[in-house]
Amino acid sequence: MHALLRAKFDQHPRLADVLVATGDARIDYSAHSAYWSGxxxxxxxxxxxxxxxxxxxxAQRAGFLS
Known part of the structure; x- marks a missing residue:
């Protein structure tokens, strides 16, 4: 799942911008799954x-990861 999410945000920079704009806030995913959601x-x-x-x-945008 990690690799899929990385691919998604690598392919869609505008979505990555939205994700980064959340700062250091905790992300609580809501769905009907005891495993994936909070x-x-x-x-x-x-x-x-x-x-x-x-x-x-x-980290990648700051030059710490390539």
Missing amino acids: GPKGRNWLGRLLELVRSEIV
């Missing part, structure tokens, strides 16, 4: 992965 019983894995991809994009 909430009281959710693990929020998609939100966590989006935060990871966001930090990678920021």
Whole structure:
């Protein structure tokens, strides 16, 4: 899933800009899945992965990753 999200944001720079614009805010993905979404019983894995991809994009734009 990480590789898919990276590919998505690499292919769509405007979406990457939107993701980066969230700053360092926590991303809580909401859906009907205890695994991918957040909430009281959710693990929020998609939100966590989006935060990871966001930090990678920021590092890449700052020249820390190639």
